[in-house]
Structures are given as C-alpha cells and as structure tokens.
Amino acid sequence: MTTPIxxxxxxxxxxxALLALTACGGSDEASDAAIPSAVTEAGEAATEAGEAATExxxxxxxxxxxxxxxxxxxxxxxxxxxxxxxxPNNDASVGSAAPVVTGASFDGTEVxxxxxxxxxxxxxFLAHWCPHCNDEIPEILTLRDRGDLPDDLxxxxxxxxxxxDRDNFPPSSWVVEKNWAWPMxxxxxxxxxxxxxxxxxxxxxxxxxxxxxxKARKSGSESADxxxxxxxxxxxxx
Numbered sequence: 001m002t003t004p005i006x007x008x009x010x011x012x013x014x015x016x017a018l019l020a021l022t023a024c025g026g027s028d029e030a031s032d033a034a035i036p037s038a039v040t041e042a043g044e045a046a047t048e049a050g051e052a053a054t055e056x057x058x059x060x061x062x063x064x065x066x067x068x069x070x071x072x073x074x075x076x077x078x079x080x081x082x083x084x085x086x087x088p089n090n091d092a093s094v095g096s097a098a099p100v101v102t103g104a105s106f107d108g109t110e111v112x113x114x115x116x117x118x119x120x121x122x123x124x125f126l127a128h129w130c131p132h133c134n135d136e137i138p139e140i141l142t143l144r145d146r147g148d149l150p151d152d153l154x155x156x157x158x159x160x161x162x163x164x165d166r167d168n169f170p171p172s173s174w175v176v177e178k179n180w181a182w183p184m185x186x187x188x189x190x191x192x193x194x195x196x197x198x199x200x201x202x203x204x205x206x207x208x209x210x211x212x213x214x215k216a217r218k219s220g221s222e223s224a225d226x227x228x229x230x231x232x233x234x235x236x237x238x
Contacts, residue, residue, distance in 0.1 A: 006127060069172075072188050075193060076101070081196045081198070084200050085204070085219060093198060094214050098113075101114055103186060104185075105183060105184055118210065119153060119210055120154065120234075123156055123205065124136070124140070124156070126158065127159075128167065134178070137178045137179075153231070161194070200219055216234035218230060
C-alpha cells in the first residue's frame with residue numbers, strides 16, 4: 001500500500017553524498033531555501049528580567065535564560081551510514097548495526113540514537129513543514145493513549161530538514177504544539193542524521209533492536225492501526 005510521503009532528491013550533501021531532502025510532494029520551492037543557522041537568539045528574556053529588577057527583588061536568585069537550538073551545531077558519529085531506503089520489503093540494512101549519532105535536543109540536552117538500549121527503539125524523522133509528518137504525530141499519540149505501544153519500546157524523534165521560510169517554523173515550538181511526548185534530537189543544518197540513516201522521504205521511521213541493529217525502515221505516514229501493524233511486524237516477525 002502506498003502511503004503519503006514528503007520527498008524529493010536534490011544535490012548530494014557533504015556528509016554522505018547520497019541525499020538532500022527538500023520539498024514536500026514534488027514542489028520546487030524549497031530547492032533554493034537556505035537551512036537556518038543552528039542557534040536562535042534567546043537572550044532577550046534575561047535582559048528584560050535584569051532591567052525589571054528592583055531593590056525588593058534584588059536578593060532573589062537570578063533565573064538564567066535557556067538558549068534554544070533549532071539545529072545541532074554538530075553530531076558525534078560512530079559507525080557506518082546505512083544505505084538509502086529503496087524497498088522496505090527487501091531492505092539491505094536489516095541486521096546491520098545502525099550508526100550511533102549524538103547531538104542535542106532543542107534545549108541543548110544531549111540526545112543519542114543508535115547503539116544498545118534497554119529495549120527496541122523506534123526513530124521517527126520529521127520535518128516541520130511536511131504535512132504528512134504533521135499527520136503522523138497524532139497517530140502515534142493515539143497509540144500511546146490507547147495503550148497499544150509495547151511497554152519496552154523507546155521512541156525518539158529527529159527534527160530534520162529545517163527551513164526558516166516554511167510552515168511551522170521554528171520546530172522547537174512546533175513539537176510543543178503537536179504534543180510530541182518523547183525525546184527529540186535536532187539534526188544539523190545539513191540534515192546529517194537522516195542521511196546517516198538512509199532516509200528517502202518524510203516521515204521516515206526506523207525500528208532498531210535492543211542491540212542497535214536495524215529491524216525495519218519505512219517512509220510515509222499511516223493511520224494508528226497501520227503504524228501498530230508495522231511495529232508488531234517489525235518486533236515480532238522473525
């Protein structure tokens with residue numbers, strides 16, 4: 001069954017020379033769009049707080065503003081990149097060790113994907129401007145609310161392909177509005193993480209075994225029931 005996908009190939013980027021993910025649904029508008037710089041200014045709140053201080057409040061402890069990152073400045077990578085996904089039913093990456101990729105969340109907290117964990121991990125690569133990504137998040141939340149997700153399943157999102165002139169920018173606010181409930185890795189401005197995992201469209205989902213090897217990959221949005229069927233097939237089919 002064909003599922004809605006945001007994808008289009010452009011010129012290869014420096015990390016893998018394999019993939020650059022740009023416009024959704026075949027539009028050419030994003031091919032010339034520059035991916036924004038890594039750090040969004042967040043110092044105004046601290047300045048205003050300082051100016052508003054009075055003699056009465058002078059003895060209270062200061063609260064530092066938190067800088068928000070829309071992209072990780074860089075990633076630490078261990079292991080080899082996965083090949084681009086071509087056929088999810090005959091995926092050459094299945095059984096291969098996924099690269100261990102470490103970067104930052106929007107608040108600067110370290111986030112890693114890949115490597116051994118305490119259970120299987122579902123990675124969900126999302127672009128803020130992609131309508132099918134916006135459709136996918138509520139479906140995953142439905143599975144959570146219904147109690148259908150396996151108890152030992154870890155879920156980590158990856159915000160990637162950030163454009164400051166497209167819908168739902170900035171992604172740091174977008175994921176809050178979408179009620180994303182799990183850790184979120186901010187990809188680099190060059191979308192290195194999704195390239196390392198062989199992404200060919202959005203949303204792009206990767207299931208990893210507890211040992212960090214690839215169990216399954218797919219592109220496209222699906223209903224909650226279809227996502228659950230894919231999860232069960234990935235985890236419980238030999």
